[in-house]
Amino acid sequence: MPEYSVADIRYIIRADDFHKMYGFARNLRERVLLTLLWLTGARTSEILNLKKKDIQIEEDRIRFSILTEKLPKGKFVVERRNLILKVGREEYYIKDLEQYLSRLKDESKLFSFTRRTMVNIIHRISNAALGITLCPYNFRHSRMTLLTEAGYRDEELMRFKGCRSLDGVRPYQHARKVEYDIEVSA
Numbered sequence: 189m190p191e192y193s194v195a196d197i198r199y200i201i202r203a204d205d206f207h208k209m210y211g212f213a214r215n216l217r218e219r220v221l222l223t224l225l226w227l228t229g230a231r232t233s234e235i236l237n238l239k240k241k242d243i244q245i246e247e248d249r250i251r252f253s254i255l256t257e258k259l260p261k262g263k264f265v266v267e268r269r270n271l272i273l274k275v276g277r278e279e280y281y282i283k284d285l286e287q288y289l290s291r292l293k294d295e296s297k298l299f300s301f302t303r304r305t306m307v308n309i310i311h312r313i314s315n316a317a318l319g320i321t322l323c324p325y326n327f328r329h330s331r332m333t334l335l336t337e338a339g340y341r342d343e344e345l346m347r348f349k350g351c352r353s354l355d356g357v358r359p360y361q362h363a364r365k366v367e368y369d370i371e372v373s374a
Contacts (some may be wrong), residue, residue, distance in 0.1 A: 196326075201226070
């Protein structure tokens, strides 16, 4: 996976990092790209396959219909997963998303650039905003880690990530905040 070679894929993007990066985006398209990566934790290919009709913005939530195409264990799988995220329409990044979507036709893809271009955009913005090189995968890894830290169950994480087995969410179990009440008697 070449885009990871210069990126720190262990870095967890927090909300303040997202907002800093958002401020360094050059245009509306880049801001929308950051928003989609941040909110959905989707794969690069899933973001590049998104069409206007795949996103419905309501007053207090956004619905994403994400198309997944992958090769798990020797077979090609195409499936669609629906994410419903509670995000208010009043958020500045949602307003930008609405503005961007208003310019597109329903069947239009959101972005007409390549995977390499997306990686280059994220490299540039993360270097400028945070002083480190990140890649689109950092958003996926970060979203899953943050959901795990928030206490989401394994089944919810699997649905969100678009995976079918616990193997897909096990790497994030280290993030669980677990406290043990242990009585030690003398």
